[in-house]
Amino acid sequence: MDTKDIQQLIDFISQSGLDEVNIETSDLKISVKRYGSGAPVAAAPAPVAAAPIIVAAPPAAEATSAPIQPVASTPATPKAETSNYITIKSPMIGTFYRSSSPDTPSLVEVGDSVSEGKVVCIIEAMKLFNEIESEVSGRIVKVLVENATPVEYDQPLFLVEPI
Known part of the structure; x- marks a missing residue:
């Protein structure tokens, strides 16, 4: 499972309304949980054999699952x-x-x-x-x-x- 597959999975889960999904293959274990309506969905891959997935999976999971968060300021403007x-x-x-x-x-x-x-x-x-x-x-x-x-x-x- 590559980062694109993980990203598609998280997008699907975030739009489906499911609160928790666990997927386990021979190479990878993914647990995706949604904490209420205001918190982001988190992915926690735990690969058994493939170390590169550990590095690539968390950024893809975070990049596609968090809702819009209002913030007081932006670094691009004083x-x-x-x-x-x-x-x-x-x-x-x-x-x-x-x-x-x-x-x-x-x-x-x-x-x-x-x-x-x-x-x-x-x-x-x-x-x-x-x-x-x-x-x-x-x-x-x-x-x-x-x-x-x-x-x-x-x-x-x-x-x-x-x-």
């Missing part, structure tokens, strides 16, 4: 300027899109008000388009990522001024 802002971060690795298709307007623009649950962008990961919802209410102050560019796990996407 702290004094962002002290009142909340950052919406990418919950996964993929390609960031501001709209659902190239010929439709952006889901949110600078100055738009957002509420909890409003879709703010789409991230394509492994040919799946995932709608990213805001977990905070407020006003979009800044879009930190260009349309159709790759994003990393936990990368800041938007700055939101809370209401």
Whole structure:
């Protein structure tokens, strides 16, 4: 089982609503658990024979399973300027899109008000388009990522001024 397979498995589990899954093969043992609705899903591989999987599996597991976490500031902007802002971060690795298709307007623009649950962008990961919802209410102050560019796990996407 390679990291891509593990990543697909974790994506499937996170969307399925299961709280715990254990998989064991001759080379690998994976235990994936979800702790409530606000905590990230954790993967704990314990390979029997293949040491390279130990190094590669944990980053893939963490990169695809955590929900959006609001944070007070982002390292890309001076702290004094962002002290009142909340950052919406990418919950996964993929390609960031501001709209659902190239010929439709952006889901949110600078100055738009957002509420909890409003879709703010789409991230394509492994040919799946995932709608990213805001977990905070407020006003979009800044879009930190260009349309159709790759994003990393936990990368800041938007700055939101809370209401």
